[in-house]
Amino acid sequence: MSRSWTVPARARRVGALLMVLVTAAAGLAGCREARGAPIPIRIATGSPTAVYHAFGQSLATLLNRELPEVRASVVITAASAENMRLVGEGRAELGFTQADVLPTGRQEHPGVLAVARVYDDLLHLVTTAGGPVRSVTDLRGRRVSVGAPGSGTEVTATRLLEVAHLGGDRVRRERLGLDESVAALRAGRIDAFFFSGGLPVHGVEELASATATRIVDLGEWSEPLRRGYREVYVSRDIPRSVYGVDPVTTVANPNYLVVRANLPEPLVREVTRLLMERRTELAATHPAAGRTSPRSAIATSPLPLHPGAADWYRSHKP
Numbered sequence: 001m002s003r004s005w006t007v008p009a010r011a012r013r014v015g016a017l018l019m020v021l022v023t024a025a026a027g028l029a030g031c032r033e034a035r036g037a038p039i040p041i042r043i044a045t046g047s048p049t050a051v052y053h054a055f056g057q058s059l060a061t062l063l064n065r066e067l068p069e070v071r072a073s074v075v076i077t078a079a080s081a082e083n084m085r086l087v088g089e090g091r092a093e094l095g096f097t098q099a100d101v102l103p104t105g106r107q108e109h110p111g112v113l114a115v116a117r118v119y120d121d122l123l124h125l126v127t128t129a130g131g132p133v134r135s136v137t138d139l140r141g142r143r144v145s146v147g148a149p150g151s152g153t154e155v156t157a158t159r160l161l162e163v164a165h166l167g168g169d170r171v172r173r174e175r176l177g178l179d180e181s182v183a184a185l186r187a188g189r190i191d192a193f194f195f196s197g198g199l200p201v202h203g204v205e206e207l208a209s210a211t212a213t214r215i216v217d218l219g220e221w222s223e224p225l226r227r228g229y230r231e232v233y234v235s236r237d238i239p240r241s242v243y244g245v246d247p248v249t250t251v252a253n254p255n256y257l258v259v260r261a262n263l264p265e266p267l268v269r270e271v272t273r274l275l276m277e278r279r280t281e282l283a284a285t286h287p288a289a290g291r292t293s294p295r296s297a298i299a300t301s302p303l304p305l306h307p308g309a310a311d312w313y314r315s316h317k318p
Contacts, residue, residue: 038069056096059072059289060072062274062281097152097258099230110261114258117292121156121197122196122251123218123251126192128214135217136164136216141170145184147194148176156196156251205243214245215250217248217249225251265307269308272309
């Protein structure tokens with residue numbers, strides 16, 4: 001059964017078109033409830049102590065307040081790869097993903113488009129300050145968490161180990177999420193863990209505030225990763241001010257906010273508008289949420305922008 005979608009007063013300019021499109025889209029998944037029921041916007045995020053989750057919660061709060069016919073909520077996941085799968089299968093409407101998780105073509109994710117490039121994820125290799133791991137090569141033979149199954153961390157960390165000639169069984173791998181990795185490091189069950197996230201990662205921040213912690217420099221591996229895999233990899237600094245530990249350079253790659261391809265254009269246009277216009281508010285929850293702009297947001301290769309997002313950017317050229 002069809003239903004309408006009411007645009008708030010500040011968005012009257014899209015009201016008539018919005019009503020027509022949403023009525024026409026009544027057959028889409030998520031649009032089959034009785035007339036007047038709120039439109040669900042499930043946002044696939046990540047670990048509760050990581051950036052995706054904080055960003056997603058802030059975005060959900062904003063959407064619920066500004067778009068009265070929407071009911072946004074966050075979904076805790078393993079992060080990037082799982083998020084892409086959930087959005088592609090119609091089990092989430094929005095999600096966050098690292099660029100290096102995406103295929104070079106669209107054949108693997110035909111139901112997913114981009115809303116924006118939002119910020120860069122930095123790969124952390126975390127260990128204890130007094131431990132033996134001071135470089136990637138020190139991981140040989142040691143117990144290391146490479147991230148949860150289905151996470152972007154697992155993709156990037158696995159590639160890094162390959163270019164460092166530490167593939168196969170040269171490292172004793174665990175596949176733990178952020179919170180489990182922190183607990184395992186504290187308990188001595190692992191020697192180090194990888195995690196990819198925007199600065200600061202709260203789980204790493206909490207660990208460093210309570211335990212003598214070292215973040216290992218990974219700057220030398222950006223170029224080998226670029227040569228071996230994707231051009232998305234760049235070097236970024238983690239200054240002392242972030243975690244209170246020695247500054248390092250590490251490997252980074254962009255993050256995208258993605259959307260189900262069949263969501264109505266006016267709805268995605270409004271999501272894009274709020275994402276761009278309320279960056280200061282979003283950043284109050286986590287600084288990474290404010291590290292975007294219309295100029296950088298459109299760089300979402302290999303995913304095309306959703307037509308609703310593209311329409312907003314075209315009308316707000318810098």
